[in-house]
Amino acid sequence: MKKIILLSGCLIILLSGCYNKKSAPASDYIEEPHSFSKPNEAAITHLDLDINVDFDNEIIHGKASYLIKNNKASQIILDSKFLTIEKVQADGKDTAFSLGDFDEQLGSPLKIDINNDTKQITVFYKTTHKTEALQWLKPQQTTDKKHPFLFTQGQAILTRTWIPIQDSPQIRITYNAKVKVPSQLMAVMSAENPKTKTPDGQYTFKMAQPISPYLIALAVGDIEYKAISNRTGIYAEKSMVEKAHDEFSDMENMVASAEALYGTYAWEQFDVIVLPPSFPFGGMENPRLTFATPTVIAGDKSLTSLIAHELAHSWSGNLVTNATWDDFWLNEGFTVYFEMRIMEALYGKDRANMLARIGRQDLEEEIESFKETPDDTKLKLNLKGRNPDDGMNSIAYDKGYLFLRTLEETAGREKFDVFLKSYFQKHAFSTIHTEKFVAFLNENLLEKHDITFNTNEWIYNAGIPDNQAIISSDKFETVEKTIQQFVKTNTVDKTLTKDWTTQEWVHFVRNFPNDIKTEHMAMFDEAFNLTNSNNSYIAMVWYEQAINHDYHGNDVDAKIEDFLIKVGRRWYVSTIYKAFKRNDKTDVALAIYNKARSNYHAVTTNTVDGILGYKQE
Numbered sequence: 001m002k003k004i005i006l007l008s009g010c011l012i013i014l015l016s017g018c019y020n021k022k023s024a025p026a027s028d029y030i031e032e033p034h035s036f037s038k039p040n041e042a043a044i045t046h047l048d049l050d051i052n053v054d055f056d057n058e059i060i061h062g063k064a065s066y067l068i069k070n071n072k073a074s075q076i077i078l079d080s081k082f083l084t085i086e087k088v089q090a091d092g093k094d095t096a097f098s099l100g101d102f103d104e105q106l107g108s109p110l111k112i113d114i115n116n117d118t119k120q121i122t123v124f125y126k127t128t129h130k131t132e133a134l135q136w137l138k139p140q141q142t143t144d145k146k147h148p149f150l151f152t153q154g155q156a157i158l159t160r161t162w163i164p165i166q167d168s169p170q171i172r173i174t175y176n177a178k179v180k181v182p183s184q185l186m187a188v189m190s191a192e193n194p195k196t197k198t199p200d201g202q203y204t205f206k207m208a209q210p211i212s213p214y215l216i217a218l219a220v221g222d223i224e225y226k227a228i229s230n231r232t233g234i235y236a237e238k239s240m241v242e243k244a245h246d247e248f249s250d251m252e253n254m255v256a257s258a259e260a261l262y263g264t265y266a267w268e269q270f271d272v273i274v275l276p277p278s279f280p281f282g283g284m285e286n287p288r289l290t291f292a293t294p295t296v297i298a299g300d301k302s303l304t305s306l307i308a309h310e311l312a313h314s315w316s317g318n319l320v321t322n323a324t325w326d327d328f329w330l331n332e333g334f335t336v337y338f339e340m341r342i343m344e345a346l347y348g349k350d351r352a353n354m355l356a357r358i359g360r361q362d363l364e365e366e367i368e369s370f371k372e373t374p375d376d377t378k379l380k381l382n383l384k385g386r387n388p389d390d391g392m393n394s395i396a397y398d399k400g401y402l403f404l405r406t407l408e409e410t411a412g413r414e415k416f417d418v419f420l421k422s423y424f425q426k427h428a429f430s431t432i433h434t435e436k437f438v439a440f441l442n443e444n445l446l447e448k449h450d451i452t453f454n455t456n457e458w459i460y461n462a463g464i465p466d467n468q469a470i471i472s473s474d475k476f477e478t479v480e481k482t483i484q485q486f487v488k489t490n491t492v493d494k495t496l497t498k499d500w501t502t503q504e505w506v507h508f509v510r511n512f513p514n515d516i517k518t519e520h521m522a523m524f525d526e527a528f529n530l531t532n533s534n535n536s537y538i539a540m541v542w543y544e545q546a547i548n549h550d551y552h553g554n555d556v557d558a559k560i561e562d563f564l565i566k567v568g569r570r571w572y573v574s575t576i577y578k579a580f581k582r583n584d585k586t587d588v589a590l591a592i593y594n595k596a597r598s599n600y601h602a603v604t605t606n607t608v609d610g611i612l613g614y615k616q617e
């Protein structure tokens, strides 16, 4: 008997790639500016969630029970924002609690009296209409238009608006959940998921690996599942399932490529749910179940690097997590690097270099946009008193990527890969801050191989150091020459563009001469019908140029309006609203925004309200 137990223990270790799942011991947590919790005194280690999803009233009602690691504390503090707290118990008995002062960004600390040996607490609560994590969609806002839909977005500090919790990325918890939904709908979470609907709308979930609270996620809708392999598959509304399945059919190959690069996939299952178009992000790496926008379904697999990106987060982000939002580049920079490596392994260097070049241009533009506040171009940030969303820009992603690519080219790919693999292995299921990373880098790559590198300049200084890797793409050079030729000759030669990929088209549209004439915009639109592109990315960059260059042909104004009303992906819509503003057309933008705003998730309205100076009556 003992042997069998031992054997199965080994098997589990083998299956999970020998990652160590211990959560951080008490008093290991560093101070961070975006959580009221004091985990060194008392920290949550496991959540049992039992909730009812009430679509009629658009609230979630239920209880959250926690196991706690109690360092002889007399109080435990959870984060909460816009929640109604009804009752709190400690080890099964009612206990006193209070909500501290409300902060616009952080919400209120929920202070709960405990004894120095309390092991478990339970909070009875409900959400309110101010909740920022949840977006409740009417049937009309879904793809199939028959049933309502709900999804959550936890990152960065929104989980506290639907579950009272210690909402710091340093916290790691396992969770079980019981979720009751209307019987026509299915519920899925960042956990072990159902593949079919239950007759009574009652679902149970288990997440056995410890994750950070921003990764707890729930979606409820009239959805179906279709497997791609025995560990990958798609959830989507009925009319989307087939399309999404075709588009993402390389998902199993992506997981296999990722594993070949940096070690075993730690989460067993990798599924993607395609959400309605108001989902505010391209993708969100919720463990076991990435949430994705339908705007990446282009029909030709040309935007699937997004899936590679969210998959890469299964290592950088979900397995090795940024300790604070000031260290966000450790999540995103590593993920973009890993994404590029997956894309290169599957589709070759040309494709990877085009993607990297697009990111390089984004970075250039972002640095320009921060010219008044150069501190915002540092990798390590100081977001105390600010919304962590302020750090979600090209610096963390593309400067982070450029740093790692420069490091790779300096050390050589072979040594760099050994280093990166050991980084994931050594820090699996734990959190890391920038200084800890620098120490690990020095010890395991730089000193070990006698390499000199200006790490501190990259991380703590503004701008881009001189030793940056040069990212070049022959394909993009050809695109640039083609633009010049078309403009100079006032004609379009379609034989030159017939084999272009989405990335080449994006590069084409983004690199028109600054003083391009409206006639040339019209010439391109007539030849390539860019206004009616079915590819959301090409359409988005074209709309930006139409606004920049005062182009109004082909009914493009109506198309822009339709796009902004339908799509809630923050990056897309904020790019377009910013273009209106930059070109002194804020009135046009506001007229559209008044119609579109109610369709957007709170993270999108927060950003666009800021861009347009919108104030709610």
Ligand code: BES
Binding pocket: 155, 156, 280, 281, 282, 283, 284, 285, 305, 306, 309, 310, 313, 332, 389, 392, 397, 571
């Ligand atoms: N984790 C991010 C999304 C995020 C970041 C949400 C910060 C909230 C706060 C996700 O992995 C991401 O980076 N999404 C990108 C896609 C991408 C391919 C760069 C997006 O949504 O555009």
Ligand code: ZN
Binding pocket: 309, 313, 331, 332, 335
């Ligand atoms: Zn990401």
